[in-house]
Amino acid sequence: MRDSVKRILHIVNLRRVESLQTEFFRRDYLAIFDLSVHTFRFQFLAMERNDVSADRVIAELIEMGFEYSSVMGAIEAVGPSINNAIEFMLNGSNGNSRTQSNGSDISTSNGHNSGKTAMSTPYAMCRTRQSSIMEHLPSSDGLKRRKTHGASGVSISGSETLKLVEEQKASLQYTDHDLGPASKLPITPAYMPEDQVIGLDWEQRVNNILRKDFGFSCLKSFQKEALEAWLAKQDCLVLAATGSGKSLCFQIPAILTGKVVVVISPLISLMHDQCLKLAKHGVSACFLGSGQSDGSVEQKAMNGMYQIIYVCPETILRLIGPLQRLAENRGIALFAIDEVHCVSKWGHDFRPAYRRLSVLRENFTASKLKFLKFDIPLMALTATATIHVREDIVKSLCMSEETKIVLTSFFRPNLRFSVNHSRTSSRSSYEKDFRELIDTYTGKRMVVEKENNAYSCGSENDSDNSSSSDADEMHLSDSEDPHDDYLDGNGAGASSVNANGSAASVEDQLSVEFLEDGLDTFPSVNDLDVSCGEFSGKSPGESRDVCGSFETLDPPTKPEEYLELQHAPLERGPTIIYVPTRKETLQLAKFLCSFGVKAAAYNAKLPRAHLRRVHMEFHQNVLQVVVATIAFGMGIDKSNVRRIIHYGWPQSLEAYYQEAGRAGRDGKLADCVLYANLSKIPTLLPSQRSAEQTKQAYKMLSDCYRYGMNTACCRAKTLVEYFGEDFSNGKCFLCDVCVVGPPKMEDLKVEAVTFIQILATQFRQIGYGTSHYDNAVDGEIQRGRLMEKPNFRMVVNKIREQSHKFAASDQLWWRGLARILEDKGYIKEGDGMIRVCIKFPEPTDLGFKLLQSGMEQPFYVYSEADMLLSMKNPKSYSTFSEWGKGWADPEIRRQRLQGKRQGKRQKRSSRKGWKKISSHHQNLRTVKGRLAAKLSKKH
Numbered sequence: 058m059r060d061s062v063k064r065i066l067h068i069v070n071l072r073r074v075e076s077l078q079t080e081f082f083r084r085d086y087l088a089i090f091d092l093s094v095h096t097f098r099f100q101f102l103a104m105e106r107n108d109v110s111a112d113r114v115i116a117e118l119i120e121m122g123f124e125y126s127s128v129m130g131a132i133e134a135v136g137p138s139i140n141n142a143i144e145f146m147l148n149g150s151n152g153n154s155r156t157q158s159n160g161s162d163i164s165t166s167n168g169h170n171s172g173k174t175a176m177s178t179p180y181a182m183c184r185t186r187q188s189s190i191m192e193h194l195p196s197s198d199g200l201k202r203r204k205t206h207g208a209s210g211v212s213i214s215g216s217e218t219l220k221l222v223e224e225q226k227a228s229l230q231y232t233d234h235d236l237g238p239a240s241k242l243p244i245t246p247a248y249m250p251e252d253q254v255i256g257l258d259w260e261q262r263v264n265n266i267l268r269k270d271f272g273f274s275c276l277k278s279f280q281k282e283a284l285e286a287w288l289a290k291q292d293c294l295v296l297a298a299t300g301s302g303k304s305l306c307f308q309i310p311a312i313l314t315g316k317v318v319v320v321i322s323p324l325i326s327l328m329h330d331q332c333l334k335l336a337k338h339g340v341s342a343c344f345l346g347s348g349q350s351d352g353s354v355e356q357k358a359m360n361g362m363y364q365i366i367y368v369c370p371e372t373i374l375r376l377i378g379p380l381q382r383l384a385e386n387r388g389i390a391l392f393a394i395d396e397v398h399c400v401s402k403w404g405h406d407f408r409p410a411y412r413r414l415s416v417l418r419e420n421f422t423a424s425k426l427k428f429l430k431f432d433i434p435l436m437a438l439t440a441t442a443t444i445h446v447r448e449d450i451v452k453s454l455c456m457s458e459e460t461k462i463v464l465t466s467f468f469r470p471n472l473r474f475s476v477n478h479s480r481t482s483s484r485s486s487y488e489k490d491f492r493e494l495i496d497t498y499t500g501k502r503m504v505v506e507k508e509n510n511a512y513s514c515g516s517e518n519d520s521d522n523s524s525s526s527d528a529d530e531m532h533l534s535d536s537e538d539p540h541d542d543y544l545d546g547n548g549a550g551a552s553s554v555n556a557n558g559s560a561a562s563v564e565d566q567l568s569v570e571f572l573e574d575g576l577d578t579f580p581s582v583n584d585l586d587v588s589c590g591e592f593s594g595k596s597p598g599e600s601r602d603v604c605g606s607f608e609t610l611d612p613p614t615k616p617e618e619y620l621e622l623q624h625a626p627l628e629r630g631p632t633i634i635y636v637p638t639r640k641e642t643l644q645l646a647k648f649l650c651s652f653g654v655k656a657a658a659y660n661a662k663l664p665r666a667h668l669r670r671v672h673m674e675f676h677q678n679v680l681q682v683v684v685a686t687i688a689f690g691m692g693i694d695k696s697n698v699r700r701i702i703h704y705g706w707p708q709s710l711e712a713y714y715q716e717a718g719r720a721g722r723d724g725k726l727a728d729c730v731l732y733a734n735l736s737k738i739p740t741l742l743p744s745q746r747s748a749e750q751t752k753q754a755y756k757m758l759s760d761c762y763r764y765g766m767n768t769a770c771c772r773a774k775t776l777v778e779y780f781g782e783d784f785s786n787g788k789c790f791l792c793d794v795c796v797v798g799p800p801k802m803e804d805l806k807v808e809a810v811t812f813i814q815i816l817a818t819q820f821r822q823i824g825y826g827t828s829h830y831d832n833a834v835d836g837e838i839q840r841g842r843l844m845e846k847p848n849f850r851m852v853v854n855k856i857r858e859q860s861h862k863f864a865a866s867d868q869l870w871w872r873g874l875a876r877i878l879e880d881k882g883y884i885k886e887g888d889g890m891i892r893v894c895i896k897f898p899e900p901t902d903l904g905f906k907l908l909q910s911g912m913e914q915p916f917y918v919y920s921e922a923d924m925l926l927s928m929k930n931p932k933s934y935s936t937f938s939e940w941g942k943g944w945a946d947p948e949i950r951r952q953r954l955q956g957k958r959q960g961k962r963q964k965r966s967s968r969k970g971w972k973k974i975s976s977h978h979q980n981l982r983t984v985k986g987r988l989a990a991k992l993s994k995k996h
């Protein structure tokens with residue numbers, strides 16, 4: 058008893074009681090919490106004025122916490138009288154006849170009792186609009202039953218309270234541990250103005266909880282800003298770097314108010330992770346996926362059993378009704394939309410169901426739900442939204458015009474970015490690129506035994522010529538069109554792996570060959586083998602998060618400190634390798650395992666149980682490396698990930714930065730390495746897109762490609778400026794560009810003039826005097842002329858033909874120069890399409906002007922990555938004229954074609970040898986093959 062009273066005294070301090078009195082007197086009613094050491098007296102005094110209008114009475118009753126429908130029923134039955142309505146609701150509603158409750162009373166301030174009634178029936182308790190003080194009393198506090206009647210009101214003894222609490226809990230299906238830290242916090246009776254309950258010292262209290270239950274020293278300033286917006290009932294868009302702690306912004310409101318926070322989150326794995334963490338911190342949470350959910354968890358959630366409910370966007374659409382009831386009963390403090398960039402078609406992970414989340418605003422407003430005093434605030438959070446995407450988010454979610462934007466720097470000072478050229482996806486590349494990683498984890502130097510490469514299941518991209526150098530494939534042959542790489546729309550389809558594999562064993566499903574070269578274009582929401590789950594808040598002391606406080610790496614101030622960091626060896630923590638295809642997840646994981654690295658594959662088509670295990674083992678530090686598609690990305694919060702390796706071009710800088718953001722969340726140094734084939738133009742992964750979205754997707758891919766080609770600008774600067782931030786630092790001092798420095802600037806005036814000159818000549822030849830031709834010709838002619846427009850390859854061929862100096866020059870190098878000229882505005886894409894690399898170069902007005910001026914000034918530029926690559930490994934070309942002449946001669950042409958065919962055959966037979974190693978696995982690719990393999994096993 059003493060404990061519980063102490064606790065109550067702690068909860069409701071005198072100052073609040075005073076302010077409450079003032080507030081309620083102003084409203085003509087007085088509610089006093091009469092607290093004494095031995096009794097918990099709940100005194101309810103009501104003063105009624107005869108002249109109050111029905112509306113006012115309704116408003117006051119709702120303020121007290123009665124349900125709107127009950128109030129209306131009561132007013133209809135007894136007229137606009139506060140006392141009568143209260144009495145009616147407490148004793149006479151619910152279809153019962155009006156009965157006088159035993160010993161319950163309501164006292165007026167002048168001492169005249171007008172039908173004494175207390176909110177002492179379970180029914181009354183359950184009908185209160187939002188959480189009441191009773192709900193928050195733990196049953197174990199040992200309050201004794203004692204009931205006091207008095208002129209000034211009714212006191213409910215501890216044991217009665219206890220009983221009520223038990224009943225209340227039964228109706229709400231609460232359990233003690235579900236209350237978590239909220240049970241120790243001040244509570245918000247429905248009729249109490251929330252700001253008063255939360256109090257001005259909220260920050261102090263939150264910091265105490267953070268220290269005690271979370272192990273953090275205090276709120277970060279952006280977290281405080283977001284919480285202030287929420288306290289002011291404002292919508293809020295939080296844009297903060299990956300790993301900065303956005304989740305806490307929506308978790309605190311649940312802890313502070315005792316109301317529920319509903320969080321919309323895109324992936325089950327992410328919800329699962331967050332629920333687990335919350336449980337450790339003593340906060341009860343559950344998640345509801347889009348699959349066939351466990352009805353009981355959902356029901357409990359809708360009954361207000363959990364402080365935080367995670368829901369995927371698909372599911373929330375069918376939960377609007379139950380959530381409205383939840384808002385009425387326990388109360389909803391906030392709707393948080395995590396990873397909100399998924400709302401936008403212009404973002405990198407567009408998810409149609411996110412777009413329909415405007416239902417939250419439409420259905421939870423004070424104008425729609427009469428029991429609400431204000432619209433339930435929305436809090437949208439992301440680490441990767443460009444300015445365009447931000448505008449789209451606010452508009453699509455119908456966030457208010459006063460939405461507070463909380464913006465922090467996207468810069469992560471502890472991430473060391475770099476880009477390396479690699480052919481990727483071949484055995485020889487694996488050996489070269491992962492040597493160091495293998496050494497790190499196994500502690501021994503990697504020895505490649507070519508004969509016994511059990512891992513080396515053949516890939517179409519692979520050849521047995523493992524020694525072939527990058528240079529061999531780097532240069533573009535004359536017959537190779539750099540744009541052949543493009544896939545417009547549904548080229549290489551993301552094939553359905555399970556379609557014919559449903560009968561396959563888990564072992565088969567985990568084999569490289571089981572998977573076609575499929576792609577995970579968007580991580581599947583149900584990415585674990587559970588569709589919902591519940592997590593009770595344990596007592597905070599029981600298990601403490603190991604990550605402790607967030608020690609961020611302060612940017613060094615002295616040059617020697619930078620030097621130290623630039624070359625600092627990394628701790629051994631885990632690595633995530635992102636690869637483009639599902640097949641490669643298995644292939645590369647196998648490769649690493651064969652050298653003793655504890656690696657596992659993760660992609661959307663693998664068995665759910667396997668994915669769950671990978672998640673678990675990754676978090677428990679059992680796995681050293683996870684090789685994943687984008688399915689293992691958003692929101693993953695593991696503090697000690699030391700390396701993020703992208704093995705192949707990402708589709709956008711948003712996706713890249715989001716995935717790179719998994720690294721170094723403990724604030725310590727971490728590496729983010731991109732291995733990409735710098736001589737190849739990245740392609741767009743197939744996905745269903747409108748024409749407009751395809752354009753945008755190309756734009757994003759093109760920005761990503763430029764990031765890889767860049768040799769002169771700090772990588773961190775490029776990244777944060779991409780998100781609209783003015784990077785005042787100028788340099789991160791850690792990335793490869795900052796460490797190695799840009800290449801020497803070169804005067805490429807002659808090359809630039811030659812390129813534009815030849816382009817201009819070709820345009821004149823086909824009748825375009827200037828770049829104003831567009832207006833001069835009608836559509837018909839224009840279309841015809843477009844066909845004649847020189848494409849990039851033709852221009853390079855012309856340069857080789859016409860300029861002896863450039864006769865043996867490399868297309869790859871010219872591609873780099875064309876990109877520079879395009880970026881500087883001298884040429885543009887002739888057909889108005891957006892591409893990763895220019896296909897139909899056309900001089901702009903600026904380009905023509907440059908030619909007219911004779912380009913007196915030097916043209917100093919930094920060579921880009923593809924240009925450097927081409928120069929590093931020069932290849933001797935026959936001059937174009939010789940090569941062309943050769944093709945003109947029928948005999949030479951026949952010989953060349955024959956040679957080409959033979960070459961292809963040789964290549965195929967050598968591949969056959971390679972495939973023999975794993976012919977068994979190869980056969981498993983088809984249903985027939987799998988059946989044959991099974992049969993042969995049986996015999």
Ligand SMILES: Nc1ncnc2c1ncn2[C@@H]1O[C@H](COP(=O)(O)OP(=O)(O)OP(=O)(O)O)[C@@H](O)[C@H]1O
Nearest residue numbers: 273275276277299300301302303304440607692694
């Ligand atoms: N105030 C704080 N002080 C110290 N550490 C904190 C604080 N708030 C959050 N953290 C820690 O920061 C880490 C990252 O938090 P969280 O997962 O919320 O990041 P995020 O901003 O949502 O990142 P992402 O954009 O990648 O999802 C967590 O492990 C958490 O423990």
Ligand SMILES: [Mg+2]
Nearest residue numbers: 303304395692
């Ligand atoms: Mg997050």
